[in-house]
Amino acid sequence: MVSQIPTFVEEERLIAQGYRLIAGIDEVGRGPLAGPVVAAAVILPFDERPSWLSLVRDSKQLTPSQRESIFDRVLESGVAFGVGVVSQEVIDERGIAPATRLAMRHAIEQLSTRPDYLLIDYMRLPDTRIPQKGVVDGDSICVSIAAASIVAKVTRDRLMVELDSQFPGYGLAQHKGYGTPEHLEALQRLGPCPLHRKTFMPVRGRLFPLTSEEAAGTISER
Numbered sequence: 001m002v003s004q005i006p007t008f009v010e011e012e013r014l015i016a017q018g019y020r021l022i023a024g025i026d027e028v029g030r031g032p033l034a035g036p037v038v039a040a041a042v043i044l045p046f047d048e049r050p051s052w053l054s055l056v057r058d059s060k061q062l063t064p065s066q067r068e069s070i071f072d073r074v075l076e077s078g079v080a081f082g083v084g085v086v087s088q089e090v091i092d093e094r095g096i097a098p099a100t101r102l103a104m105r106h107a108i109e110q111l112s113t114r115p116d117y118l119l120i121d122y123m124r125l126p127d128t129r130i131p132q133k134g135v136v137d138g139d140s141i142c143v144s145i146a147a148a149s150i151v152a153k154v155t156r157d158r159l160m161v162e163l164d165s166q167f168p169g170y171g172l173a174q175h176k177g178y179g180t181p182e183h184l185e186a187l188q189r190l191g192p193c194p195l196h197r198k199t200f201m202p203v204r205g206r207l208f209p210l211t212s213e214e215a216a217g218t219i220s221e222r
Contacts, residue, residue, distance in 0.1 A: 024138075033197055082111040085159070
């Protein structure tokens with residue numbers, strides 16, 4: 001499958017309306033069984049359009065080394081970036097969608113420069129007064145959102161590698177908390193650790209008796 005190349009269409013439309021500081025926002029980690037959800041907000045230098053922007057893609061379509069390289073470029077020559085991390089405890093307490101929005105708000109708050117406009121992958125932030133737009137498939141079609149997806153992905157991957165040494169045996173450094181066969185085998189063998197999301201199946205099934213609906217497989221996490 002050929003990867004889609006993000007464009008500046010959304011940003012150029014906003015620039016034509018007078019906006020200058022446009023932040024792309026995306027998250028990584030909604031689906032894993034363990035670890036936090038991480039969001040990033042990135043304001044890119046559109047006036048200069050450095051050549052490395054042509055390399056930006058949805059983080060899922062890049063190799064780890066490609067993501068690391070672009071991550072460094074964003075930190076070096078981007079206008080501003082911010083990262084928000086929300087723990088598995090908050091995910092269990094509030095649910096994954098509210099936790100994701102919280103991580104996004106934290107990322108915006110960490111920006112050194114207040115943005116004029118927010119371009120967000122899929123979601124909207126009702127509690128944020130900054131003008132905004134939720135862009136369907138934003139990480140595939142919008143450069144700012146794609147750059148944010150890379151920053152969020154690299155940040156979360158690095159964090160999961162660090163946590164692997166604190167909670168050995170689960171293979172967190174390899175699968176980053178996602179429900180791979182290796183992770184499920186370790187979960188069955190070792191049981192959940194403090195990093196696991198207790199409300200997510202099959203972690204919940206290891207901690208609490210299954211309801212009939214869960215046993216039938218009707219409850220799942222995105």
